Amino acid sequence: MPYPGEKASRLGHVDTVRNEAVKAALQRWEITNSRPNSKDEIEGLCRPLADLPRIGDPGDVDFSITVDGSDTEVEATRDHPTVKVGYLRVAGSMVQLDVFRALAIERYIDPRAVRKSQTEYAFDVALPGSQLVRPGMSGVDTWRSELDAFLMSSRFDSSTSMTLADGLLALHGTREGRAEAISLRVCPNCGQGAPNGAQLTVAAQGGRCPSCSGVLYLADALRTHEEYNVEGSNFTPMGRVMSAAERLMTLCYLNFFADSAPEVLRHTIFVTDGPLALHGPLAPLKRRFVEHLGDLANWCENQKLVAPLLVGIEKSGAFVEHAELIADLIPIGHVMRLPNAYINRISGRSEDNRYGEDEFYGRRFIYRTQAGDPLVITVPAAPGYSPYDGSDGVEGWEAYPTLRLICEVLDSLRTRMYQHAVIPVALAHSAAALPLGVGRSVLTMMAQQNIPGLKVDMQAVQPPTYFKR
Incomplete structure (x- = not known):
């Protein structure tokens, strides 16, 4: 690694380029995520929407609720580049789809009409990075306490008092009622389980470890503290918090409508930016999402309602790239299922790998829209199924009764603003995005001006002399 300001030789790459071992290694490899040689293989995995069961009319879906998040991490000062501050914004966007359908037939669209059709709500939080602590606390305990305060104070919508902490407890409960403890x-303090087979639990107001008497927080259920870095970047646990907050916000909307206005569920599609999955320390929550969504779907059936239309849409990544490569092999208006064997082959995993079993509470499909472009979507399975449990039924079409209706609704929401874009996601992203450039500079200055010990004379913060002309 170079010293700060040290530059490599302009010809430093020459020896690497000439090295025969490097050339031989490159020539031994092949790309797994490539276009299949056989068109028949793709066609055998596709079905037209018309052949799938329809559980509702897409014209009855009048609203979309989309949740998106954005996070960034900034250095506190040039003198303290390892001191980091994390910022997180999560936004929910409700769009009146009937307004957009009416605008679609207009030659000229009034931007004011578009704006009036959308309602958004966002919340923000700052989380401590490395070397930032509360007095008397360690860095990881500061992270835990600040994250807990965030969950307790962040309402999923301005019109309710329900917080993300309530959503986390609801996730661990049933339709009859939320859990009282998780x-x-x-224990995050001593690393021990409860003694003598007792349960180690934490409620909304916190708790105490029976082994070490250490303080427990409800936020400990997310386990993001396990990835907290005391000396470097905490962008990874920040991303976990954002992912959890997005999904808990969606869950809060689902439960709020089920409790207060069940008919709204019939007319609303709930969109998540990204796949319906949880990775890293959050992965165990996947099972709770599968059970909770299955319980909600059964409740909706008893109420003679369509199961909630929940979908994740991916904008980038390996599966989006693969969908682009094979788009012309998928007939327009067809859905392609992705069996476990196909996923393992294009991702370079072993044949017996159980893909997604521990992370996904929805299953991926590729839908080629009526406009001709592919969408990579994730859809929950019917109650009783876990999307990647390896059973024959879960890889079939019958396990995804909402798939056709979701695709039909998405067809009416396509936009050419961006590649692979649908209107609700584009609007939610604009509400949640933290800007780079000037925006990042402002967030950095905010940290410098508010953290004790980091208040600096901004005139004195100048680039080193070797950057000056």
């Missing part, structure tokens, strides 16, 4: 695997 079980933890081990």
Whole structure:
């Protein structure tokens, strides 16, 4: 690694380029995520929407609720580049789809009409990075306490008092009622489980470890503290918090409508930016989402309602790239299922790998829209199925009764603003995005001006002399 300001030789790459071992290694490899040689293989995995069961009319879906998030991490000062501050914004956007359908037939669209059709709500939080602590606390305990305060104070919508903490407890409960406490695997303080087979649990107001008497927080159920870095970037646990907040916000909307206005569920599609999955320390929550959504779907059936239309849409990544490569092999208006064997082959995994079993609470499909472009979507399975449990039924079409209706609704929401874009996601992203450039500079200055010990004379913060002309 170079010293600060040290530059490599302009010819430093020459020896690497000439090295025969490097050339030989490159020539041994092949790309797994490539276009299949056989068109028949793709066609055998596709079905037209008309052949799938329809559980409702897309014209009855009048609203979309989309949740998106944005996060960034900034250095506190040039003198303290390892001191980091994280910022997170999560936004929910409700769009009146009937307004957009009416605008679609207009030659000229009034931007004011578009704006009036959308309602958004966002919340923001700053989280401590490395070397930032509350007095008397360690860095990781500061992270835990600040994250807990965020969950307790962040309402999913301005019109309710329901917080993300309430959503987390609801996730661990049933339709009859939310959980009063959540079980933890081990204590974050001492790393031990409860003694004598007792349960280690934490409620909304917190708790105490029976082994070490350490303080427990409800936020410990997310386990993001396990990835907290005391000396470097905490962008990874920040991303976990954003992912959890997005999904808990969607869950809050689902439960709020089920409790207060069940008919709204019939007329609303709930969109998540990204796949319906949880990775890293959050992965165990996947099972709770599968059970909770299945319980909600059964409740809707008893109420003679369509199961909630929940979908994740991916904008980038390996599966989006693959969808682009094979788009012309998928007939327009067809859905392609992705069996476990196909996924393992294009991702370079072993044949017996159980893809997605521990992370996904929805299953991926590729839908080629009526406009001709592919969308990579994730859709929950019917109650009783876990999307990647390896059973024959879960890889079939019958396990996804909402798939056709979701695709038909998405067909009416396509936009050419961006590649692979649908209107609700584009609007939610604009509400949630934290800008780079000037925006990042302002967030950095905010940290410098508000954290004790980092208040600096902004005139004195100048680039080193070797950057000056």
